Amino acid sequence: MAVDRERVAALVRELLEAIGEDPARPGLRMTPERVADAYSEFFSGVGVDAAAPLAHTISVSRGPAPDTLPSGAVVLRGIRFRSVCEHHLLPFRGRAHIAYLPGEQVVGLGALPKVVDVLASRPQVQERLGEQVADTIASSLDARGVLVVLEATHECVTMRGDQQSDSSTVTIAARGELAEPAARAEIIALLVAARPAFDTGDGR
Known part of the structure; x- marks a missing residue:
C-alpha cells in the first residue's frame, strides 16, 4: 500500500501547530509536503513481499557451473541500511552482514541487500529486523543455515535521553546450522576480522 502523501502532509501541519509553530511561515510552508515525500521513501517496504528479490535462484548442481559447488558459507558484508524506529519514529542506520549455507539453491548477491x-523500509526495531531478514533468506533459499x-x-x-552519541547496537539472528555455537562463532570471527565493515556509515 502506497503512503497517503496528502494525509501525511495534513497531519504534519497539525503537528507543527501542536508544538506551537506556524506551518504557514516561509520556512515551514513546504515542510508538510517534504515530510510526506520522505515518509513515502522511508516506509516504501510496508506491504511489500521481502522474499520477492529471492525469487530467481540458481541450482548449484544443475546451474552454469556445477563443478564449483559451494562447500562453505556465502558471506556478504557491509550492506548499508537505514530504517525508522517504531517507538519514536526516529531514524537508525548501520550495516548488515549476512552469511548463509546454501542448500540446492543460491541467489545472486545483489538480491540480499x-x-x-x-x-x-518499515517502522522497525533492530531486533525484529534481523530476525525477519534471517527468516526470509532461510525460507526462500532452503538454506542449511x-x-x-x-x-x-x-x-x-544518540539524540535524546542520555544522548549516548558514541553508542551502537549489535544484534544477531541465526538459523539452522549457523545457530550452532561453533559454526556461528566461526562466521562472527570472520566478520570481526574485517572490522572496518562494521562502520555504521555515520562518520565516526
Whole structure:
C-alpha cells in the first residue's frame, strides 16, 4: 500500500501547530509536503513481499557451473541500511552482514541487500529486523543455515535521553546450522576480522 502523501502532509501541519509553530511561515510552508515525500521513501517496504528479490535462484548442481559447488558459507558484508524506529519514529542506520549455507539453491548477491532494504523500509526495531531478514533468506533459499548481524546507531539513543552519541547496537539472528555455537562463532570471527565493515556509515 502506497503512503497517503496528502494525509501525511495534513497531519504534519497539525503537528507543527501542536508544538506551537506556524506551518504557514516561509520556512515551514513546504515542510508538510517534504515530510510526506520522505515518509513515502522511508516506509516504501510496508506491504511489500521481502522474499520477492529471492525469487530467481540458481541450482548449484544443475546451474552454469556445477563443478564449483559451494562447500562453505556465502558471506556478504557491509550492506548499508537505514530504517525508522517504531517507538519514536526516529531514524537508525548501520550495516548488515549476512552469511548463509546454501542448500540446492543460491541467489545472486545483489538480491540480499534488496531483502534488507524492503524490511528496513518499515517502522522497525533492530531486533525484529534481523530476525525477519534471517527468516526470509532461510525460507526462500532452503538454506542449511543463516546468520544475520546488524550494527546500527539509533537517534533515539544518540539524540535524546542520555544522548549516548558514541553508542551502537549489535544484534544477531541465526538459523539452522549457523545457530550452532561453533559454526556461528566461526562466521562472527570472520566478520570481526574485517572490522572496518562494521562502520555504521555515520562518520565516526
